[in-house]
Amino acid sequence: MNSEATFFMPPAISTYAGDVDQAYYWIYYLSVFLFVAMVGAMFYFVIKYRRKNSLEIPSGPQHSTVLELTWTILPFFLVMAIFLLGFKGYLKMAIAPSNATEIHVTGRQWSWLFTYGNGVESTDQVLHVPKDHPIKMIMTSEDVIHSFYVPAFRIKHDLIPGQYSSLWFEAKEVGKFDLFCAEYCGTSHSNMLGKIEVMEPKAFETWLEHEHEEQNKAVAPEVLGQRLYTKFACVTCHTTDGSPRVGPSFKGAYGRTEKFTDGTSGVVNDNYIRESILQPQAKIVAGFQPVMPTFQGQLKDSDITALIAFIKSVK
């Protein structure tokens, strides 16, 4: 099946994307036909039967049982057929093949964390998957509802805090595709973006092993800190190039004296950074909104130390 993007639809990469597009275009052409027929009839009638004489009183049929029954019963069968079409496609999406590889997804404000079977965790908001192999995503959220949406795969499902949900897909082509959060989740909802990188199965294996080794290696704290910085998508709000986003930039932040929204001021030091990660609402730098979620329970003490080392290193 053709995987190129069409006028309405993005490229069709997953195995069931073709079915979705087929249903979409089937209904699309039906709709165009019905629309042209109905609006065409409307234009025809209003022109043909326009008022020619301000005194005329027209007379015409006031009901027709045959017609009424036709346009009640015929649409019923039509829409039921469409329902079955959608139902068939949905069944395919709902039931994952038994040989699917499981990958865990955790959504949080505002980043994605992917955890592979061997314990490897994604560090850069990119989900790596092998081509031609079914992948089942086991998903949950740590704070509010998010939604895992890959337009090229025609797949979407909400991540619900406190519950697991799942979806599956099998990519047919190698490439990098957009991953969106589709359920409104707050300030940086539109920055909760990721990528899906579909790789040749061999390349995927190599990548996974490489990551496994890398992540188990002892590294310098600021390197670990940088990894955490991308893993938790701190970059969504805090840049390292000095430009403010939702929160202040990390560039040169360490050691600087900041004014807070409550009127006090203080130096950005280890204690302040630790407090800001665990109780973000305690002291807000003036000019910013108190929107940062807490990372209490998500970061170990050593992680926080590493992050502090990283922020120190951004000059």
Place this chain on the structure above:
Amino acid sequence: MSAIDTEVIANAKIEHAEHEHNPHLAHHFSEPEQQISAAKLGMWAFLAQEVLFFGGLFVALMVFRTWYPDMYRAASSQLNVPFGAINTMVLICSSLTMALAVRATQLNRNRQAFWLMAATVLLAGVFLVIKYFEYSHKFHEGQLPGHFYTFKEIPFDNAHMFFGIYFCMTGLHGLHVLIGMIVIGWMMVRAWRNEFSSQYYTPVECTGLYWHLVDLIWIFLFPLLYLVK
């Protein structure tokens, strides 16, 4: 012209004569019967609205009951069944006195209606006092919704949810009882002033309908909250 139209014209003439006589007939109604049935239909529609209003809480109750049956059983056993049962009886009695009060106004007996409604208010007061004792016990034990829950003896971590629903439902119901007492109190004043008669008792009747609905809701609340087995 059909027969119906001639009848109606006759009717329209009567309507004009009627206007002068009946002080309770609003200008946009043509006869008392129409006004009374409109008021009652409006009241029933209001009660229908109340059913759906409480309905949301009943749905929440059932959903969590199907999810956490054991927690429900354990938490429900903390409720005081004798108090609940007595309160059920109290409300049933108050429904009776209210129904009799409506009947009294139908028979032009304003004084009798006054005392029957006084009894209704009194019983409603008894209901609230008993509720107060139940509530203060729960407050004391820390059997409270959400973050305020401090009770330790139910071996389920989310037992606070049962008490959350319990307080929402009984609290909202209690609020309805309170509003009912105020409205019935107002009807008592009007009965004392001899305002009602066999020709004009709709306000009392509608108040009665409201009061019976409050009773109806409790009839379902009692087994669903107190008698979970």
Place this chain on the structure above:
Amino acid sequence: MTVTTFDPMHVPTEAQSSPNFLESAHGIKSWIFTLDHKRIGIMYLWSILLSFLFGGIAALLVRLELLTPQKTIMTADQYNQMFTLHGGIMVFLFIIPSIPASLGNFVLPIMLGAKDVAFPRLNLLSYYFWLTGAALILTAICTGGIDTGWTFYTPYSTRTATSVIWMGLGVFVLGFSSIFTGLNFITTIHKLRAPGMSWFRMPLFLWSIYATALIQILATPVLAITLLLLVVERAFGLGIFDPKLGGDPVLFQHFFWFYSHPAVYIMILPGMAIVSELVATFSRRPIFAYKSVAYSSVALAVLGFLVWGHHMFVAGTSEFSTVLFSALTFLVAIPSGVKLFNWLATLYKGSISFESPMLYALAFIFLFTIGGLTGIFLGTLSIDVHLHDTYFVVAHFHYVMMGGTIFAFVGGLHYWWPKMFGRMYNELAAKIAFAFVFVGFNVTFFTQFILGSRGMPRRYYNYPPQFQTLHIISTVGSWIIATGFIMMAIYFLRSLRHGKKAPDNPWGGLTLEWHTHSPPITENFHNTPIITHGAYDYEHPDAKAFILQTQGKI
């Protein structure tokens, strides 16, 4: 004083002198304490038009922000508050009360041949509930705004730092305003029909408003309890919707959509109500298959309760309920289709004129057909997985809510404006404004179908650059719409003072509001009308004479 049907009601000469409802009393008190349904309707009208203005400004700002993929004029937080405001104001303050409480309040009793609604004081109370709700929403805006979207999804709404409690209370109160309106209308239609006005002689407007009122009574209380629970959840940590405490956020969505899907029919049914009137009057034909149009209104109201789950196909509901709701959703297409087909059949062999109200009715048919057909895409399970929460959904409901309800509302406003204020507006200006609104609407929202199909998620402040061209077109469209509405405001306001005096029946309508003066007297009719024929009986031997006599053209 026998009154036959096609005698205009103002025939008795001594009654000619009685003042119309606008002039019968003066001063601010005569308005704020009024029990006259027409005055209450007009107070509602100005209030909701003001809300429409604010909601519209918010919409323009949202569109302006989306001109570029990054920041254009506001921050992400401001943007989130802006689209929430747009949605909240438009849905709760404007569309839901728009047709029933303003136009409906004005014409419903007149169409029935009644002097007022069944409970005039409740009617006034409902208006003050609306004002209270508006004030509470204003408080929410002033105390930190609100950024949950108009859907208040938990647990976001229980965590955000914004004024959810004020907003929740505001919508709670607005809910009761809507319930009281519905309750009033149901009772009025049952009990205050004029002599001879049997159910099947009622104008179809009343059937639709009746169906709307049923939903208002049966669905709105669930919204009220949902918001109450949300407020309690925020204030006391109740936990029913909070997964951290063992609750279920998806349950909130069930509660919310049990109201908010039927609410879609609270919005669209009155739109259909107006279109039935317009199509009949401007084609001088009874609505084709009157009974099936009447029943389809009630069918929509009932079916509207059975499909709410289609808002939750990817939200974590069970597969069983997903399939069940999808199947039921398709049934809604049938009564909607029946209405469209019947309107088309009414045009057949009509005598169609193109005054501005009729243009809006024809635009409604055009736009609602698109809105309805795109609904089929969204009801289809496999396609909805892709389209859910994208701009496709945004475009779809704007085609239904704006292309449907607002076009019908504006059409109805043009239709009854002469009746309400006794003045005509500039017809040419109205036609030009219509062209702007219609073209602008399609430019704005049709592009969004394409955006959505290509995967643009909704409620996005920033967006990937590949979507920019379409966003620019859409934003330009929003300016075209705004131009049309500004023109409309000007010629309407002008007509209040300078408009030509309106005849009693400028369009040649037959329903009862055209039998009385423009504007009507306080009691609507000098004598109770007596109905001997169907609502649109143009073929009645007296109909032609009646139109000639009341249209003021001879």
Place this chain on the structure above:
Amino acid sequence: MSTTTHADDSSHKHTPHVLPLRIYFGVWVALLVLTAITLAVSYYDFGEGNLIIALVVATIKATLVSLFFMHLFYDHKLNALVFGGSIVFLFLFFFFTLADTTTRGQVDPANGVFVNKHLQQKPSDEGHAH
């Protein structure tokens, strides 16, 4: 309804429908007895049967109150329709919501399963009395 008409002026007066006292007291006694029955049944364990019995008895009580105390039995049938209708719609609300909440995870066990499983059944250790 306004289209109904009356032949003479006297029937224009409203005649209230007064029920005999024994109906009121009869219903009252029945309600008290039914309350006692619910209470008694709750001391035995019939499993799911308890809920069903409790609901059936409550429904009988509610029917008695609405038919007699609220006069629905004698009233305009429309009022009964309005009230009954509201209960039908409440039932729809129940049915469709439970149709979801009770069937989650049936197709794919990974769907709709609570992460905080301990909330469902796990007894907490601290402060356990016995």
